[in-house]
Amino acid sequence: MIDITMKIKEDMKVYKNKASKKPAFKVVSESPVYETDVVLNLHTGTHVDFPKHMIKDGKNSNDYDINHFLGKCYVVDVTFLNRRILKKDITSINLDTYDFILFKTKNSFSDTFNPEFVYLSEEAAALLASSNLKGVGIDALGIEREQEGHPTHQLLLSNDILIYEGLDLKDVEEGVYEFIGLPTKIEGVEASPVRAILR
Amino acid sequence: MIDITMKIKEDMKVYKNKASKKPAFKVVSESPVYETDVVLNLHTGTHVDFPKHMIKDGKNSNDYDINHFLGKCYVVDVTFLNRRILKKDITSINLDTYDFILFKTKNSFSDTFNPEFVYLSEEAAALLASSNLKGVGIDALGIEREQEGHPTHQLLLSNDILIYEGLDLKDVEEGVYEFIGLPTKIEGVEASPVRAILR
Numbered sequence: 001m002i003d004i005t006m007k008i009k010e011d012m013k014v015y016k017n018k019a020s021k022k023p024a025f026k027v028v029s030e031s032p033v034y035e036t037d038v039v040l041n042l043h044t045g046t047h048v049d050f051p052k053h054m055i056k057d058g059k060n061s062n063d064y065d066i067n068h069f070l071g072k073c074y075v076v077d078v079t080f081l082n083r084r085i086l087k088k089d090i091t092s093i094n095l096d097t098y099d100f101i102l103f104k105t106k107n108s109f110s111d112t113f114n115p116e117f118v119y120l121s122e123e124a125a126a127l128l129a130s131s132n133l134k135g136v137g138i139d140a141l142g143i144e145r146e147q148e149g150h151p152t153h154q155l156l157l158s159n160d161i162l163i164y165e166g167l168d169l170k171d172v173e174e175g176v177y178e179f180i181g182l183p184t185k186i187e188g189v190e191a192s193p194v195r196a197i198l199r
Numbered sequence: 200m201i202d203i204t205m206k207i208k209e210d211m212k213v214y215k216n217k218a219s220k221k222p223a224f225k226v227v228s229e230s231p232v233y234e235t236d237v238v239l240n241l242h243t244g245t246h247v248d249f250p251k252h253m254i255k256d257g258k259n260s261n262d263y264d265i266n267h268f269l270g271k272c273y274v275v276d277v278t279f280l281n282r283r284i285l286k287k288d289i290t291s292i293n294l295d296t297y298d299f300i301l302f303k304t305k306n307s308f309s310d311t312f313n314p315e316f317v318y319l320s321e322e323a324a325a326l327l328a329s330s331n332l333k334g335v336g337i338d339a340l341g342i343e344r345e346q347e348g349h350p351t352h353q354l355l356l357s358n359d360i361l362i363y364e365g366l367d368l369k370d371v372e373e374g375v376y377e378f379i380g381l382p383t384k385i386e387g388v389e390a391s392p393v394r395a396i397l398r
């Protein structure tokens with residue numbers, strides 16, 4: 001069993017290094033009971049995007065039951081890529097066999113936010129969007145960059161394929177696993193932190 | 200597969216109906232990307248308590264890997280009880296067979312916080328604490344009340360048995376299941392919201 005979740009902490013890696021994206025903690029009681037409050041952007045660390053994140057009136061957390069968050073998974077090692085994942089990098093995968101495809105890239109080896117992170121191109125997303133996958137994941141805090149209109153998000157989310165971002169895949173080898181990526185159960189939201197494991 | 204997690208929302212049931220325990224949401228971006236921040240007490244809804252919650256310098260979230268959050272589980276139906284779970288109510292269970300024991304009580308049928316919720320007595324906790332369980336769960340927002348010094352918490356947590364509170368067991372029958380109760384991965388904290396399922 002492998003935990004593929006980033007640790008949430010005040011000085012963690014966040015998207016574009018924005019201070020507003022960092023979590024804040026407040027101890028509200030110390031004794032006899034210790035209790036903490038947290039202020040958290042729902043896209044912090046390892047998280048899932050629901051369609052509402054990018055699509056007006058798109059589906060939200062209420063529209064997905066737990067069956068959407070577990071299944072057979074293939075982890076693809078594309079750590080040799082420097083810029084982006086293209087269609088040719090995934091044509092050898094039999095998508096019908098899996099519920100989830102996770103991409104292990106160079107991003108997994110970076111402890112700081114790299115604005116030039118390896119991403120999933122529109123053409124690769126189009127191929128994935130034609131499948132019956134439940135979800136696609138990557139080890140960057142975003143699944144795309146430098147694509148006007150966010151077509152990778154649009155293609156996946158409009159085809160009911162959830163997007164898992166911020167996975168920690170550095171200790172994972174290419175292969176077949178069971179994926180369990182459970183979000184918190186917050187009502188009607190566009191995203192959630194996730195605890196994700198492979199076994 | 201059964202989702203046994205409470206939904207987190209602004210008007211949800213919280214411990215002792217304290218306003219400070221209710222989550223608050225703030226939409227920080229609407230277009231082109233929709234993003235929400237949440238302010239959340241770590242004991243909101245379905246959650247796990249680590250020893251630090253009740254024990255000074257006790258273990259925290261960093262000290263438990265994912266193996267502690269999954270395993271074989273027995274759900275005990277004690278919906279016939281009106282006040283508390285006693286030792287005699289659990290002596291027939293072979294504790295060595297399970298990783299988790301979850302108690303389904305009258306609490307599962309109450310949509311509002313009941314200050315007289317059914318709880319796990321000190322004597323029952325003492326028996327459970329002598330086992331090798333990974334966790335004990337209940338369908339109340341607390342696992343005990345009216346016991347000076349919180350002995351149920353102390354007994355379980357000091358024996359490395361995690362406490363799951365706020366489970367939603369109303370649709371679950373007594374029996375054997377696989378329990379998966381994954382907390383968020385927040386660094387060094389005393390508790391966390393959990394997404395919990397049975398299968």
